[in-house]
Amino acid sequence: MAAQNTATTDTPQAGSAHSPTGRQWLALSVLVLSQLAVWLDNTVLNVALKTLADPTEGLGASPNQLQWSISSYTLVFAVLLFTGGVLADRYGHRRLLLTGMVLFGATSVWAAYAGSATELIVARGAMGIGSALIMPATLALIAQVFDERHRATAIAIWSGSSAIAIATGPMLSGALLDHFWWGSVFLVNVPIVVLCVAGSFAFLPGVVTRVRQRFDPLGVVLSTAGLFAIVWGIIEGGHRNDWTDPAIVAALAGGVLLVVVFVLVELRVANPSFDVRLFRDIRFTGASVAIMCTFFGLNGSMYYTSFYLQGVHGQTPLECGLSIAPVALGVLLGAPLSARLVRAYGVRPVVTAAMLIATIGFFAYVLLDEHSGLPLFWVFLILQGLGMGAAVAPTTEAIMAVLPADRTGAGSAVNNSLRQIGGVLGVAVLGSVLVSVYRDRVTPQLDGLPPGAADAAGESPEATRLLGARLRLPRLSDIADEGFVHAMHVASVVGALAAAAGAAIIWWAFRRSSAAARSTM
Numbered sequence: 001m002a003a004q005n006t007a008t009t010d011t012p013q014a015g016s017a018h019s020p021t022g023r024q025w026l027a028l029s030v031l032v033l034s035q036l037a038v039w040l041d042n043t044v045l046n047v048a049l050k051t052l053a054d055p056t057e058g059l060g061a062s063p064n065q066l067q068w069s070i071s072s073y074t075l076v077f078a079v080l081l082f083t084g085g086v087l088a089d090r091y092g093h094r095r096l097l098l099t100g101m102v103l104f105g106a107t108s109v110w111a112a113y114a115g116s117a118t119e120l121i122v123a124r125g126a127m128g129i130g131s132a133l134i135m136p137a138t139l140a141l142i143a144q145v146f147d148e149r150h151r152a153t154a155i156a157i158w159s160g161s162s163a164i165a166i167a168t169g170p171m172l173s174g175a176l177l178d179h180f181w182w183g184s185v186f187l188v189n190v191p192i193v194v195l196c197v198a199g200s201f202a203f204l205p206g207v208v209t210r211v212r213q214r215f216d217p218l219g220v221v222l223s224t225a226g227l228f229a230i231v232w233g234i235i236e237g238g239h240r241n242d243w244t245d246p247a248i249v250a251a252l253a254g255g256v257l258l259v260v261v262f263v264l265v266e267l268r269v270a271n272p273s274f275d276v277r278l279f280r281d282i283r284f285t286g287a288s289v290a291i292m293c294t295f296f297g298l299n300g301s302m303y304y305t306s307f308y309l310q311g312v313h314g315q316t317p318l319e320c321g322l323s324i325a326p327v328a329l330g331v332l333l334g335a336p337l338s339a340r341l342v343r344a345y346g347v348r349p350v351v352t353a354a355m356l357i358a359t360i361g362f363f364a365y366v367l368l369d370e371h372s373g374l375p376l377f378w379v380f381l382i383l384q385g386l387g388m389g390a391a392v393a394p395t396t397e398a399i400m401a402v403l404p405a406d407r408t409g410a411g412s413a414v415n416n417s418l419r420q421i422g423g424v425l426g427v428a429v430l431g432s433v434l435v436s437v438y439r440d441r442v443t444p445q446l447d448g449l450p451p452g453a454a455d456a457a458g459e460s461p462e463a464t465r466l467l468g469a470r471l472r473l474p475r476l477s478d479i480a481d482e483g484f485v486h487a488m489h490v491a492s493v494v495g496a497l498a499a500a501a502g503a504a505i506i507w508w509a510f511r512r513s514s515a516a517a518r519s520t521m
Contacts, residue, residue, distance in 0.1 A: 023203060027145045028154055030199035031138045034097060035158060036165050037104065037192045038077075038131045042423070043169025044185040045070060046302050047317050047324070050310045051182045052117070053462045058182050061117040063460045067235045067431045070303065071424050072121045075231055076128030077135075078420035079224040085136035093137040093144070094204045098197060100133025105193035112183035139396075139415070144205055156339045156393040168328075170306075174321030219269065222262035227421065229255030231428045238432025283347075286509020287395035288415065290355060292422035293502030294391055297362045297495035298384065299423035300430030304488050311461050312370055312481045326378040330361075330385020338390035347398055348510035351391050355503035358387025362499055365492035370481045387499070395506075426498075430491040435460070437487035445479050 049066050052058040061069065088096040107130060111123035139158065146154045176184040233251030237243045266276045279285045302324070309320040334354065341350045361383030368377060399415045442464060449467075461480040468476025 024145050026199070027203040027205070028142065028157065030196060030203055031141055031145075032158055033192060033199070034101065034134055034196045035138050037101070037189055037196065038134055039165030040169045040172075040192070041073065041108070041127060041131070041186070041189060042070070042299075043165050043302070044173040044188065046306045047170045047173040047310075047321050048177060048182050048185050049303075049306050050462065051177055051317065052120075053460070059114075059117045059120065061120075063431070063435050064235050064238070065117040065121065067303075067427055068121045069117065069124055070299075070427050071231055071235065073124040073128045073131070074299075074420045074424045074427070075227060076125045076224075077131045078417045078424060079220065079227055080129055080132035081136060081417035081420070082223065083220055084132040084134075085140075087133065088137045088140055093140045094200055096133050097137035097141070097204070098200055100130045100137070101193045101196050101200075102130075104130030104134060105190050106130075108186045108189035108193075112186040114183070141204060152339060152397050155397050156335050170321035170324040171318070172321070174316065174318035177317035219262060219266055222258050222265060226255045226258030226262055227424070229258065231255075231424055234425070234428040234432050238435040282509050283398055286505050287347075287351075287398040288418050290351065290502040290506045290509075291392060291395050291399075291415065292418045293498045293505070294355065294358060294388055295419045295422035296426035296429070297358065297499045298388055298426070300426030300491065300495045301362055301365070301384065303427050303431055304434055304491055307461065307484065308368070308488060311465070312484060323374060323377070324381065327381040327385040330382040330387070331389035332385075334386040334389025334391075335393050338394050341390075342394045346510070347394050348507060351394050351510075352503050352507045354387045354390035355499055355506060356387070358384055358391065359496050359499040359503065361385075361387060362492055363496035366489045368488070369485055391502075426495065430495055433491045433494055434484075434487045437490045438483050441486050442479050442483040445483075 048058075049069075052061045052069065053063075053066060054060070059065075084096065084100070104127060107123055107126040111120060111127060114120035114123050139155070142154050142158060143151065172188060173185045176188070229251045233248050233255060236251070237245070237248040240248065242248065263276055279288070305324060306320055309315045309323050310317065315323065338350055338354065361380050364380040364383065368380075396415055438461065439459070449471075461484040464480035464483070465477050468474060468480070
């Protein structure tokens with residue numbers, strides 16, 4: 001069934017060929033703040049993970065529950081972005097943005113008052129539904145508000161806004177955890193939602209381009225089930241430390257099969273929610289996969305960074321948040337710089353170099369140990385942020401450049417969904433590597449402890465330290481620190497390899513000519 005377009009306008013479209021007006025900048029501010037809420041929810045939780053694992057101050061969450069507390073949000077977010085983009089194109093981008101913000105605010109309150117780790121995981125998944133409605137609308141509205149001459153700059157600002165969340169999220173979370181209970185980290189979303197709703201009515205265009213497309217429920221079910229099975233298999237495989245377990249093998253194989261079926265179904269649907277045909281464009285594919293690799297490394301490293309700072313170095317949540325902040329400095333430097341460099345040299349050399357810088361930042365964790373000073377750690381974070389900031393804006397603009405005007409919502413959903421899928425896999429894979437390597441490292445050193453106590457102590461560094469405090473065995477704390485650092489080294493190598501793969505893909509995908517690459521910007 002072919003898509004049919006009708007348009008109604010509540011307010012005039014703001015874009016023009018002249019310099020952006022004050023109203024356009026205010027509209028961009030609303031869109032950046034809306035995206036900030038989504039990003040903030042990812043970053044505030046990283047600092048809270050150690051608190052959530054505490055049975056007294058938190059929910060006594062196990063390592064795999066901690067991974068799911070992050071992954072449930074990003075997984076639901078990723079798979080429903082396809083549907084969110086279709087709904088935005090059909091019912092209006094501002095309308096979907098408002099709906100998503102209200103839902104996001106309500107479920108944030110639910111997460112704040114969750115009574116168990118399981119309830120928190122479910123609430124976080126519900127928050128992902130709201131985010132899936134917000135994100136496609138923000139990028140599509142930028143395309144409405146700004147003309148081609150200024151759109152790249154607006155997208156660079158939009159992309160760079162993630163740095164604000166990376167910087168403020170951990171610091172805000174740390175400050176709240178120092179004075180309030182863990183649930184307070186989710187309540188920060190409420191005032192942001194109120195501001196975004198008010199700003200949307202005041203400054204965003206109410207253009208409604210109704211794209212009469214059939215919904216794709218089969219595609220949503222297949223993608224959700226397939227990704228869930230893969231992520232469950234990865235997380236549970238690390239938790240059980242048995243990758244030959246029939247349940248793990250079945251989950252991973254079944255998940256891959258469902259994803260393959262999903263692709264085949266989407267190729268046959270006249271108006272798919274996730275247009276697989278877009279990947280016929282080599283540059284679209286290369287940019288999309290590169291973004292996925294970048295967020296794989298970043299989200300995975302942020303997962304174990306919190307445990308390194310709070311567990312090994314004994315930092316408070318606020319100190320941890322402040323220590324993570326330098327990564328945002330790198331993003332803030334990289335995002336605007338990349339826009340100028342791409343105009344001069346093209347996407348291929350700039351983004352390849354950016355991803356190699358990020359690779360160095362991820363790999364450099366192997367130089368850290370239990371006694372490393374913070375200045376060295378900050379250098380590595382700045383490198384990560386610089387590479388991420390310089391890579392994301394050009395690749396996002398390259399993706400948007402190949403999309404037809406009436407598919408900007410669904411197309412931006414592809415962009416954002418691959419970011420989130422990369423992040424989900426980063427937490428799942430690197431988190432599982434961390435758990436498996438840690439257990440293998442410390443288990444032989446727990447000989448002499450009662451069998452049940454030894455098994456419990458090997459689950460995580462927090463469990464090892466807790467048992468050491470209870471049995472008054474200080475050596476267990478040293479074992480936990482050494483074992484975690486070793487596991488972190490292994491995980492960092494895996495994250496660096498993913499970023500390096502992204503650099504190679506960009507270099508290959510944009511190989512035809514630098515002039516052609518620049519034409520996408």
